Amino acid sequence: MEGVDHLAHERNKSEFDVDAMKIVWAGSPHAFVVSDRISKLVASDPGFRKDNRSTLSRKELFKNTLRKAAYAWKTIIDLHLSEEEAAKLRFYVDEPAFTDVHWGMFIPAIKGQGTEEQQQKWLPLAYKMQIIGCYAQTELGHGSNVQGLETTATFDPQTDEFIIHSPTLTSSKWWPGGLGKVATHAIAYALLIVGGREQGVHGFIVQLRSLEDHSPLPGMTVGDIGMKFGNGAYNAMDNGVLRFDHVRIPRNQMLMRCAQYTCLCMPSDAKLILEPCILIRVSQVTCEGKYKQSDVPRQLVYGAMLYVRQTIVADASCALSRAVCIATRYSAVRRQFGSQNGGPETQVIDYKTQQSRLFPLLASAYAFRFVGEWLKWLYADVTQRLQANDFSTLPEAHACTAGLKSLTTTATADGIEECRKLCGGHGYLCSSGLPELFAVYVPACTYEGENTVLLLQVARFLMKTVSQLGSSKKPVGTIAYMTRVEHLMQCRCGVQRGFAELSADLVEAAVAHCQLLVVSKFIEKLQQEIPGKGVKQQLEVLCNIYALFLLHKHQGDFLSTGCITPKHAALANDELRSLYSQVRPNAIALVDAFNYTDHYLGSILGCYDGNVYPKLYEAAWKDPLNESVVPDGYHQYIRPLLKQEIRTARL
Ligand SMILES: CCCCCCCC/C=C\CCCC(=O)SCCNC(=O)CCNC(=O)[C@H](O)C(C)(C)COP(=O)(O)OP(=O)(O)OC[C@H]1O[C@@H](n2cnc3c(N)ncnc32)[C@H](O)[C@@H]1OP(=O)(O)O
Numbered sequence: 166m167e168g169v170d171h172l173a174h175e176r177n178k179s180e181f182d183v184d185a186m187k188i189v190w191a192g193s194p195h196a197f198v199v200s201d202r203i204s205k206l207v208a209s210d211p212g213f214r215k216d217n218r219s220t221l222s223r224k225e226l227f228k229n230t231l232r233k234a235a236y237a238w239k240t241i242i243d244l245h246l247s248e249e250e251a252a253k254l255r256f257y258v259d260e261p262a263f264t265d266v267h268w269g270m271f272i273p274a275i276k277g278q279g280t281e282e283q284q285q286k287w288l289p290l291a292y293k294m295q296i297i298g299c300y301a302q303t304e305l306g307h308g309s310n311v312q313g314l315e316t317t318a319t320f321d322p323q324t325d326e327f328i329i330h331s332p333t334l335t336s337s338k339w340w341p342g343g344l345g346k347v348a349t350h351a352i353a354y355a356l357l358i359v360g361g362r363e364q365g366v367h368g369f370i371v372q373l374r375s376l377e378d379h380s381p382l383p384g385m386t387v388g389d390i391g392m393k394f395g396n397g398a399y400n401a402m403d404n405g406v407l408r409f410d411h412v413r414i415p416r417n418q419m420l421m422r423c424a425q426y427t428c429l430c431m432p433s434d435a436k437l438i439l440e441p442c443i444l445i446r447v448s449q450v451t452c453e454g455k456y457k458q459s460d461v462p463r464q465l466v467y468g469a470m471l472y473v474r475q476t477i478v479a480d481a482s483c484a485l486s487r488a489v490c491i492a493t494r495y496s497a498v499r500r501q502f503g504s505q506n507g508g509p510e511t512q513v514i515d516y517k518t519q520q521s522r523l524f525p526l527l528a529s530a531y532a533f534r535f536v537g538e539w540l541k542w543l544y545a546d547v548t549q550r551l552q553a554n555d556f557s558t559l560p561e562a563h564a565c566t567a568g569l570k571s572l573t574t575t576a577t578a579d580g581i582e583e584c585r586k587l588c589g590g591h592g593y594l595c596s597s598g599l600p601e602l603f604a605v606y607v608p609a610c611t612y613e614g615e616n617t618v619l620l621l622q623v624a625r626f627l628m629k630t631v632s633q634l635g636s637s638k639k640p641v642g643t644i645a646y647m648t649r650v651e652h653l654m655q656c657r658c659g660v661q662r663g664f665a666e667l668s669a670d671l672v673e674a675a676v677a678h679c680q681l682l683v684v685s686k687f688i689e690k691l692q693q694e695i696p697g698k699g700v701k702q703q704l705e706v707l708c709n710i711y712a713l714f715l716l717h718k719h720q721g722d723f724l725s726t727g728c729i730t731p732k733h734a735a736l737a738n739d740e741l742r743s744l745y746s747q748v749r750p751n752a753i754a755l756v757d758a759f760n761y762t763d764h765y766l767g768s769i770l771g772c773y774d775g776n777v778y779p780k781l782y783e784a785a786w787k788d789p790l791n792e793s794v795v796p797d798g799y800h801q802y803i804r805p806l807l808k809q810e811i812r813t814a815r816l
């Protein structure tokens with residue numbers, strides 16, 4: 166019945182202060198208040214309904230997404246929402262759209278790689294959405310290998326312009342979100358060519374479409390790349406294709422914070438020669454044309470990717486927690502087998518197999534939340550250091566963002582699929598919310614750095630650390646523990662055998678390094694002051710589940726390396742079962758702490774009141790296929806089949 170909480174008996178079992186845990190999950194009392202208010206605002210506004218998405222054609226879905234983006238923007242303006250509140254509104258609207266890339270990549274790239282002048286010119290336009298940006302780096306022929314990008318940006322000293330060109334089919338920009346139909350501007354990454362010399366890949370602000378009639382500007386061939394995985398909401402995103410035909414842009418539209426190309430003061434009869442000078446260190450190119458070769462890492466041009474990767478880790482905890490919330494609530498509602506003397510059947514959440522699959526994912530959602538908080542701090546710290554020309558922590562920040570992005574997105578994508586399976590057949594219904602959540606989420610394992618490619622970066626960082634063991638450069642920060650692997654030094658020559666040869670094993674070592682990072686940040690979180698009755702105790706249980714589940718999963722490695730004995734392994738498994746029993750009475754309260762509205766969850770199986778079956782039944786009849794009792798096509802195809810004379814004795 167409506168209004169009855171079918172999960173009340175579960176909520177009454179809770180042994181901790183759920184409201185206090187909601188604040189822990191949100192990050193602070195202020196963050197909770199903002200999230201709670203904005204999520205309810207979105208849920209209560211029919212303009213943001215999303216329950217009809219699965220019945221729309223791609224064009225209808227896309228147009229509806231444009232409507233919602235415009236409606237969201239109007240809401241932000243009308244309600245005078247802050248940047249934080251606006252970001253939360255876009256989050257709870259929960260619609261993959263060009264705005265994700267405009268706010269999540271285009272603006273951060275200008276902030277991270279634009280000079281002061283460029284920021285002053287472009288950011289106000291972008292913040293007011295008077296231009297809509299996309300991040301055009303990937304090409305048809307290259308995505309992972311950024312240095313292999315083929316788009317060229319050739320400097321023309323006669324006109325003080327760059328000529329942007331797509332010299333080959335494989336140099337076509339391919340995948341950038343928002344590019345296909347909406348973006349008016351792009352940050353296009355291209356191989357800079359100055360005076361016939363290649364100067365590496367840099368970012369350029371390029372206008373794509375007219376601000377008057379939205380038509381592509383001369384020299385631009387641009388469109389959408391077509392339908393993507395499943396029928397999910399990601400098809401509302403216009404990932405695009407773009408070819409440049411000798412498009413000219415002013416020199417000041419090259420993002421120059423990391424490099425600047427200026428005219429050298431040369432005798433008037435000399436050809437103007439431009440050499441890279443790094444603004445941060447060598448902004449004053451002398452009139453004699455001298456500049457100091459700077460040691461600023463060229464990878465600063467990759468700064469936007471560092472930013473997005475750290476946001477993707479936080480995003481992983483959100484996506485995984487949504488799936489776990491659905492599966493946990495439904496596991497408490499669903500009963501199957503086990504009836505004693507005609508009594509109720511057993512809740513599937515009480516089966517040890519269900520707990521051993523579900524509770525590690527619940528623990529992972531919390532673990533990723535906390536490592537995401539730490540990574541946000543690390544990113545802010547490295548950004549501050551860069552501004553002071555301190556590049557010392559950049560390699561570690563790259564390794565951490567790359568590795569944790571890879572680890573958390575893989576675990577989350579697998580976790581969403583596991584949550585679908587934990588819900589049995591009903592998990593395969595769109596009304597469960599899980600198929601769409603999976604379809605929208607899984608590309609996170611690929612975009613912003615393919616996960617294996619990123620783990621290889623971590624492996625390279627770890628091997629570089631090993632190679633420095635014994636030197637005066639002691640490992641610090643997230644690799645400080647490696648001082649305890651001095652024995653690796655002896656086999657260092659083995660390691661030299663070939664990174665490529667060992668890469669599959671090194672990727673596993675990279676995963677282990679990142680898992681250690683997640684566990685250690687969870688432990689550090691528990692060392693903080695955590696208010697609320699029973700809250701810290703519940704988090705300790707989840708931390709132990711996360712750590713012991715990993716120990717169980719990788720038992721072979723721990724045993725074969727002598728890190729643990731078989732006795733330890735047995736004790737760990739016993740403890741894991743005990744921990745599952747401790748979580749069981751608190752499971753519903755632990756997912757209530759995510760504070761998701763039914764609107765945001767978009768799942769009948771995960772609805773707050775647990776009133777699943779009537780809602781499933783009601784939803785079925787809303788499907789367009791049930792608009793007529795006799796389906797379209799019956800008279801044309803089925804009736805002739807049913808009425809056909811059987812002409813051959815054989816049949
Ligand atoms: C509100 C939030 C919204 C979030 C966003 C919304 C989501 C929207 C949906 C989708 C968005 C998706 C967008 C994209 O996909 S954009 C394109 C992403 N593309 C990539 O990530 C490409 C991956 N490839 C790379 O990063 C690089 O090619 C590479 C794999 C790292 C190799 O680079 P390169 O060949 O130049 O360098 P080396 O491997 O030789 O390394 C040289 C040294 O540089 C160091 N390095 C590499 N990268 C970085 C970095 N990013 N930062 C700092 N340092 C870096 C590397 O460690 C080497 O150092 P060493 O000391 O060993 O020499």
Ligand SMILES: Cc1cc2nc3c(=O)[nH]c(=O)nc-3n(C[C@H](O)[C@H](O)[C@H](O)COP(=O)(O)OP(=O)(O)OC[C@H]3O[C@@H](n4cnc5c(N)ncnc54)[C@H](O)[C@@H]3O)c2cc1C
Pocket residue numbers: 266300301302303306307308309310339340341342404608611612613614615616617618621
């Ligand atoms: C939904 C979605 C949205 C996207 N949005 C954007 C966007 O807005 N802007 C943008 O610029 N791009 C975007 N992309 C592109 C995305 O960034 C790239 O697809 C991604 O970086 C992976 O690159 P790739 O496709 O070249 O993969 P590849 O590198 O071709 O990967 C293919 C296989 O090769 C393996 N491999 C590659 N190199 C190595 C190596 N050195 N050693 C071992 N194995 C290797 C990989 O591990 C993988 O298994 C998007 C992609 C998707 C799916």
